[in-house]
Amino acid sequence: MDYIAIDIGASSGRLIHAHFTELGGYVMNEIHRFKNGFHFIEGKECWNISALVVEILRGLEKAKQQGIAECYIGIDTWGVDYCLIDKKGELISEAISYRDKRTQSAIQDFENKFPLDELYKKTGIQLQTFNTIFQLLNEDKEHLRKADKLLLIPDYLGYIFTGTLMLEQTNASTMQLLNLKTRQWDLELLKSVNINPDLLPPVVEAGQIMGKLQQEKFKNYDLPEATFISVASHDTASAVVGTPGIGEDWAFISSGTWSLLGTELPEGISNEEAFEANFTNEWGINGSIRFIKNIMGMWLIQEVARVQDYQYSYEELSNLAAKERAFQQFIDINDARFLNPENMIEEIQSYCRESNQLVPETPGQIARCIYDNLALCYSIELEKLKKITGKKIKKLHLVGGGANNKLLNQITANVCNIIVETGPSEATAVGNLMVQMMATQRYESLAAAREDIQNVTELKLFRPSHTLIEVNAMVKYKEIFKK
Incomplete structure (x- = not known):
């Protein structure tokens, strides 16, 4: 069986292929590499998520051309950033980068609502101005009103390819909205940033099957038959696995x-x-x-x-x-x-x-x-x-x-x-692949x-x-x- 890790960082992305040899162990090779970065759009530093989708499709086409007809796929990216989608599943706006200046005073603003030491006791998450909880405090209120679901970047990409709505837990934990002890959404914190729990899809563990690649959505591309697996979708989580x-x-x-x-x-x-x-x-x-x-x-x-x-x-x-x-x-x-x-x-x-x-x-x-x-x-x-x-x-x-x-x-x-x-220098891709292999009993x-x-x-x-x-x-x- 063939496995493909889609590993996207803040400056570049890559598709890494792995398969097992007859002598034992696995062999990896890079199929496709592309640049990533944020761009100034309408006053905000934003990611070009549509371009990432295209690059993934190009990489999967290359995989098919190299003889990979069937495979498993996992996606990992950076944490905290998110996409808001409406009831039709369409993006409401471009995903804003954690390096955007909109959250410069977010921690101080939040402290007026909620004690920071209590926030830490609840979540155990490091105070950083760009954490999702602080981004949501500064999110456009009209965008939130229109939003049906919030998806972190790897979960949104998975949704595009499979139609499955979910948040994978290693990445969801970076949002600073999950309670460290109960392992559930902290309703008090959600209320503090005016977020309805219904905005958040179910949280799943790494290693679950997400679904099949929806071939009919991408008829202009010659793609392999693929099953997506929810790997440790935060790139650091995958790197630690690797x-x-x-x-x-x-x-x-x-x-x-x-x-x-x-x-x-x-x-x-x-x-x-x-x-x-x-x-x-x-x-x-x-x-x-x-x-x-x-x-x-x-x-x-x-x-x-x-x-x-x-x-x-x-x-x-x-x-x-x-x-x-x-x-x-x-x-x-x-x-x-x-x-x-x-x-x-x-x-x-x-x-x-x-x-x-x-x-x-x-x-x-x-x-x-x-x-x-x-x-x-x-x-x-x-x-x-x-x-x-x-x-x-x-x-x-x-x-x-x-x-x-x-x-x-x-x-x-x-x-x-x-x-x-x-x-390994490609530890994130390795960890991505390892979760896929554990999920399929390798x-x-x-x-x-x-x-x-x-x-x-x-x-x-x-x-x-x-x-x-x-x-x-x-x-x-x-x-x-x-x-």
Whole structure:
């Protein structure tokens, strides 16, 4: 049987095919890759969802041309953003990106209605201005009046292809509207943002069959016979499924546009310590909790490359950074000013100038500043993770696109003083595929799937060289940010 993962991130999307070999294990290959991004439409930063549908159809056509006549399919994307549809199933407006400025004051506005610490106790979800609950607080009231259903991005795409209305739970948990203890919609929170529970479709677990591809809707495309499965549709949830961790003494960093640092837990932690540290309890598969901290991530280096018109590749920026002196600047990479600036390079330089630090000028200096401070942030948050959970973390699994950055991986190992194991770089697609395979009985358990990931993936180890340079940098970083 053939499996296809539709894995869409904030900057790109891809269709990844997998099948099992006669010798055992699975083989993956990329069928189709395309760009994604938000665009300024009628005063808002919006996603082009229609274009994503077309790209998926093109990818499925390529699959058919490559001889894939029948397959299973799963879709994962980023979290929090949503589509509103009317009773005819039509989009009411373009889906607005979480990086749009409409929610800049949303947390303060919400606090006038509801205590933030109580919000956290109820949901366990990290306070971020772009969480769905805050987006809904700022949603166009006319759009809400017309809306029959709200669907998160992967659920909307699944609806387009199968006609099934549902919200998959790993992604639904990012909305900050589900109660961590009851695992149901929190009616008090829905009322606080004037949302009728009828707007929300049923919440389903990852691994359920969604339905068949509605071939009749896409007569202009030659598509395979396909059955859609509700995978862990939040990309981080899929990435964690695709992380080859064994036992319980490991943590992970899913390194992409965002860096998600965390661990798997059987139950959530929403106490005062977790609230103060701003960790989040997102739902995983099999009833697990992803206890994680959102860190700004490779978005910063992506934007540096973009504003230079991609004059340098990510690998070239890393090579240039390796030639620069370490820890020349200390910046709070999670500062809201870096969420969506017009020019990331100028924003970093302004930050350093305002804080009376050496201003990075060259591409290599800018990149080194980003990598150093990402690693420093990882170290601080890893310390908090250990303290809050009580877990003894012996290995840090680093998965996703950032796993290819050897310089950042080594800085991370040095600063965190821990063994860093990297791979797979396509962990999200791998996790997407693993849920499909478990749903169709190819794997009996998540542990069996992860064991196969270890056997199939070329994993690389980065051992720490924790010198006085790293120790002094950590001391200074803590002093500056009082962390």
